[in-house]
Amino acid sequence: MSREKIAAEHIQSMLLTTAQQWQAASHISGALDAKLGDGDHGHVLANGMAAAAEQLREPKNIPEMFMTTASSLMNRMGGAAGALLGSFFLGMATATQEPAELTLVDFSAMCSAGCAAVKRRSRAETGDKTLLDALEPAIHALASCAEAGASIANSLQEAAKAADAGANATVAMTAKHGRAKFLGERSAGHMDPGAHSVSVMFHAWHIAWQDIEGRGV
Amino acid sequence: MAVRTKKLINHPQDIQREMLAGFAAAYPDVIRLTEDGLIVRRVEKEVGKVGLVIGNGTGHEPAMIGLIGPGWLDVNVPGEIFAAPGPDRIVRGIQVADRGAGVLLLVSHHEGDRINAEIAMDLCAAQGIAPVEMVLLYDDISSAPKGSEADRRGTSGLFFVWKMLGAYAEMGASLSECRRMAEKIRDQTRTLAVALTPGSSPINREVMFELPDDEMEIGMGVHGEMGQGRLPFTSADATVAVMLPQILADLPFRSGDEVLVMLNDSGSMTQMELFIAYRHIALLLSGAGIQVYKCWVGRYATTQEMAGMAISLCKVDEQLKSLWDAPAIGANVRWVQP
Structure with a gap:
């Protein structure tokens, strides 16, 4: 049985699980970043989200939680990655219509708004070997599922699968954006660390939702 | 691979904070480290002159911490090693630099610096922190072909902008004059x-x-x-x-x-x-x-x-030559006409 609504406490679980999963993946993300950047993406991301998690333990409504996450990522991480992941959550916060409870369609629309904010800030396009290459397919999968009336668990699983495929596709790409752009053809052969982190995030959301359903909350 | 170089540090996560503390301890006559980690002038710029702010990743010293002082810039917002500072700290830097004539936010063109500066500009607009303008600076001819100058990245040639713009703001140029001057020096x-x-x-x-x-x-x-x-x-x-x-x-x-x-x-x-x-x-x-x-x-x-x-x-023309020759007293980058 899938839930019809996503409540504030569920969003809280999804974000806290994201913090755990980014922490668990920090060595992998760091190793990926060492191939294309300066190797600090993993621990900087884990620290930024840990700062958000601390504040997320206090009760907040949905837009407040996304705003807290955005601010922590932007200001604790710094750099392009912090600003762009922060912009995603800021976009979600700004697009929130219902502060207490969301349908999957609401949630999907908020994710699309977050993705649009990332695009506007980064000026990158799909195929440029950035986090958008995982984010856009995941958002599209989520939107299709929401439109088709799929369950939340299945929708999040499909989004995670699409993010994985998108992140894997960055391996073959030549970077056209960010610092890795200046590696030119030498950037091919390595996964974009930002795209990897986005796929870890969607998996975290799916894990959190399975847990929510398992507990029958 | 994985040959480790020798660096005389303590813990990697403390590098930026400890470097700034030592820098402030070394040059107390010229600069001051604020509680929120900004490098500011010891003696504030006169009221009525345009404030100049730059944020940047650290690890490039003496840039940019060394370029704060009379005749140079007013506030440096140092990020972590090679990572641009986040938008809240840039906004704070802009507030601190405001001497009533507005603030020019200088951005050396790198992805992280540009995006964080743009978010900071949006925050300033939303919070009515005014007036502030931003200028994107670049000089490296290898990073994009001629005709795509605005895609180029910012490197050491921007010292010409820092130096001459510092002098120009000190002379009392307005915010829009300062922005145009920064663009002119960049373009040359x-x-x-x-x-x-x-x-x-x-x-x-x-x-x-x-x-x-x-x-x-x-x-x-x-x-x-x-x-x-x-x-x-x-x-x-x-x-x-x-x-x-x-x-x-x-x-x-x-x-x-x-x-x-x-x-x-x-x-x-x-x-x-x-x-x-x-x-x-x-x-x-x-x-x-x-x-x-x-x-x-x-x-x-x-x-x-x-x-x-x-x-x-x-x-350079005659105006830029006189701006170049004006004194600039940074903590460890000082320029006085011989």
Whole structure:
């Protein structure tokens, strides 16, 4: 049985699980970043989200939680990655219509708004070997599922699968954006660390939702 | 791989904070470290003059912490090692720099610096922190072709902007005049760099790129970003002879022009090597009929211990010459007319 609504406490679980999963993946993300950047993406991301998690333990409504996450990522991480992941959550916060409870369609629309904010800030396009290459397919999968009336668990699983495929596709790409752009053809052969982190995030959301359903909350 | 370089530090996560604390302790007469980690002037700029703010990743010292003081900039917002500061700290820097005539936010063009600055500008607009303008600065000819100047990245040639704009704001120029002046100096500046051996990340102490002993990379960026390609390692004169004509052709600089020259050491060149290279730069410029008004040769913007140098030229007129000659007293980068 899938839930019809996503409540504030569920969003809280999804974000806290994201913090755990980014922490668990920090060595992998760091190793990926060492191939294309300066190797600090993993621990900087884990620290930024840990700062958000601390504040997320206090009760907040949905837009407040996304705003807290955005601010922590932007200001604790710094750099392009912090600003762009922060912009995603800021976009979600700004697009929130219902502060207490969301349908999957609401949630999907908020994710699309977050993705649009990332695009506007980064000026990158799909195929440029950035986090958008995982984010856009995941958002599209989520939107299709929401439109088709799929369950939340299945929708999040499909989004995670699409993010994985998108992140894997960055391996073959030549970077056209960010610092890795200046590696030119030498950037091919390595996964974009930002795209990897986005796929870890969607998996975290799916894990959190399975847990929510398992507990029958 | 995984050969670790020696760095005299304590814990990697403390590098930025401890460096700033030591810097503040070393130069208390010129600068002050605020509680929120900003480097500001010890003696504030006069009320009614435009404030100049720059945010940047650290690890490039003396840039940019060394360039805060009379005749230079007013506030530096230092980020973590090689990572731009987040938007809230930039907004704080803008508030601190405001002396009632507005603030110009200077951005050396890198993805993280641009995005965080744009978010900071949106926050200023939303919170009514005013007036503030932003200018995107770039100079590295290897990072995008001619005609796509706005895609180029910011490197050591921007010192021409920092120096002359600092003088201009000190003279009482308005916010819009300051922005236009920054754009003018940017548009007359060109830089090309070469790297001989890599620097290493102070966080993991691993080299930032691999470069064989018999090669050098033309167009290396300030974080070890690759440039236009590798050439066989060669002599000082031959290296200058490859680099300088590309710079001259890009603006272009022509016979009869007057220029400022900056030869920046990216971290571990000897003065000996720099002057040997400068000798050939002076000779080639003279041969091209280009007159050197003044030059700076030394270590101004670094990529840790990377061995290499950047040649920057800025075409000047009488106004820019007088701005260049004005005194500028930074903590460890000081310029007084001899």
